[in-house]
Amino acid sequence: MASLRPGEANLGTTIMAVEFDGGVVVGADSRTTTGAYIANRVTDKLTKVHDHIYCCRSGSAADTQAVADIVKYHLDLYSAQHGEAPTVKVAASLFQEICYQNKNNLSAGIIVAGWDARDGASVYEIPLGGSIHRQTFAIGGSGSTYIYGYCDKVFRVGMTKEQCVEFVKNSVSLAMTRDGSSGGVVRLAVITEDNVERIFVPGNMLPEQYLG
Numbered sequence: 001m002a003s004l005r006p007g008e009a010n011l012g013t014t015i016m017a018v019e020f021d022g023g024v025v026v027g028a029d030s031r032t033t034t035g036a037y038i039a040n041r042v043t044d045k046l047t048k049v050h051d052h053i054y055c056c057r058s059g060s061a062a063d064t065q066a067v068a069d070i071v072k073y074h075l076d077l078y079s080a081q082h083g084e085a086p087t088v089k090v091a092a093s094l095f096q097e098i099c100y101q102n103k104n105n106l107s108a109g110i111i112v113a114g115w116d117a118r119d120g121a122s123v124y125e126i127p128l129g130g131s132i133h134r135q136t137f138a139i140g141g142s143g144s145t146y147i148y149g150y151c152d153k154v155f156r157v158g159m160t161k162e163q164c165v166e167f168v169k170n171s172v173s174l175a176m177t178r179d180g181s182s183g184g185v186v187r188l189a190v191i192t193e194d195n196v197e198r199i200f201v202p203g204n205m206l207p208e209q210y211l212g
Contacts, residue, residue: 010034010107012181014143014172015045015056017113017123018155018164019136023192024113024121025161027168028056029143029176030184041184050075052191053091053114058141059128060107067098067108087116092124092132100130111138114191121191143175143182150174161190165199170207177209 012033017026028045031038045057047065049072057064071094078086092112099108113123125138137155139147151171159167169186176182186206188199 010060010181012179013045013058013141014147014175014179014182015058015109015111015140016144016168016171017056017111017135017138018159018168019113019121019123020159020161020164022121023115023161023190024123025164025168025188025190026054026056026111026113027172027186027188028141029172029182030187031176031182032061033181038183043184044187046187046189048072048196049091049112050079050086050114052085052116052193052196053088053112054189054191054196055091055095056111056113056140058109063106063108064110067095067106067110070098071095085116087118088112088114088122088124089116089119092126095124096126096130096132099126103128103130109140111140113138115193117193139171141175141182143172143179146178147171147175161192165190169201173206174209176206177211 010033015028030043032040032043047055047068074094075086095110109128110126115121123135123138125133125135172186185203186201190197
């Protein structure tokens with residue numbers, strides 16, 4: 001598996017996506033690190049690859065940006081050739097193919113989520129190594145190790161949009177509290193058939209956590 005090269009920016013990261021009836025909520029922290037140095041504290045790790053499809057990026061910033069750009073190009077080409085929007089599954093399969101074929105050279109863990117007319121709302125996780133997993137909710141990045149228990153306890157099938165937004169906000173905030181490579185602000189996107197609503201939660205407005 002590829003490791004970061006000297007001086008390479010690392011998305012160090014907590015990323016997350018959750019399905020609800022009619023859409024998905026994706027969220028991430030905003031810290032990018034180079035070793036112990038915080039290179040960017042307000043990074044946007046939620047990347048639009050098509051109108052109603054987003055990816056959450058963790059791992060090497062350069063690798064994940066490059067892969068997302070390639071997938072976006074192919075999805076635009078797909079739309080032009082087929083005369084219709086691609087499905088989330090098509091987008092996730094493209095990410096998976098690139099990540100698997102280059103698994104020894106890439107440091108990329110990606111969550112793909114969105115809405116399409118064929119399958120509705122869906123979430124796919126492509127972890128390091130390039131496998132692909134259809135999930136009801138997915139978490140990733142270094143901060144995810146701190147919140148598996150919380151997510152398993154709190155998540156329920158059939159949550160409303162508002163409940164999913166709070167779930168993602170609280171989960172990412174908890175991870176940011178414990179993980180030194182996660183921090184900054186929380187960025188969320190609510191993706192439905194009608195639109196994409198971006199939500200910004202500044203650091204001083206995050207849910208308060210016990211600090212010991």
